[in-house]
Amino acid sequence: MSRKPVALALLTLGAMALTACKSNTVALNGAGSTFVNPVMTRWVQEFSQSHPNIQINYQSIGSGAGVQQVKAGTVDFGASDAPLTDSALAAMQPVIQIPESAGPVCITYNLPGLTQPLQLSPESLAGIFLGTIKTWQDPRITADNPGVTLPKQNIAVVHRADGSGTTNAFTTYLSAISQDWQTKVGKGNSVSWPVGLGGKGSEGVTGQLRQSPGAIGYVELTYAQQNNLPVAKIKNQAGNYIAPTAQSTTSAINAFTDALSKDPRTPIVNPPAHAGDAYPISTLTFLIIPKDGTDKDKRAALKSFIQYIIGDGQSVSGTLNYAPLPDGVKQYDLQQLNQLTAGGQPLQ
Incomplete structure (x- = not known):
């Protein structure tokens, strides 16, 4: 047999193998x-190494857009920092x-020259975002930061412009600690902000903050760190x-263990006083799966990926400033995953 037919046969076999590989x-x-995007990116990378035939694409477009x-029916799964209510579930x-x-939902700021973390009480934070506290030398802020020289500068509020579960968590907190906020603004993925400029996604908020001295906003911790922005103590x-x-988010979760065992949608903001080391603006994030x-x-591939997230993926979470799920919540997740079907038939 000549070399030419052999080479042609080998090329044909290679093409057939490549086609078969692609078909699988x-x-x-x-x-x-966007809140979960840093850890989702790592989950996809880690999972893909052991499952090369499963390709996962995640678009960080905001919780509201993901739910839509x-x-x-244009995606296989969504992610939201705000769980769907019973009425929302009934509509899909x-x-x-x-x-x-x-x-944690972090309060980050751009105050050049401030060499120690800003401290904010619930009253000061609500006042800033309501627009009733307008300058960094307001007596309520200086009382939170004794001995600290704050700039003679107006406060520029930055918030999310898109529907956002991070906004939902933050406004749920503000509604819990401020009757004025609850009455005038309320909580939700989108609210009518009393003051401030909007940024699209956590990326947009950090971008606005970096170029605006005197600004304050809210993002996920990794976004603040990646952009070299400080975060306040609350x-x-x-x-x-x-x-x-x-760790302080884990303390917040632990303060709500009983409530979470009954309904994982329970907010974990503003934990009770016995949780002395709990950060008060924390949130669970959710996957939403048909x-x-x-x-x-x-x-089957989707179920395998979610099982990885609930299992080995939780150790990845801790390396990126996310709190691993408690065992009770993981057991709930696995029970829910068993409800997934294909063509009405249970998945193996």
């Missing part, structure tokens, strides 16, 4: 929370929603000023 690849698409894409095809991580119900960390789908291979 499963592509999953997700979208939603799940509702429209059956889904399961499970907590997959938790983290006074909790025990009277302690607490920095946002994975219960059924037509593609059995895709559904």
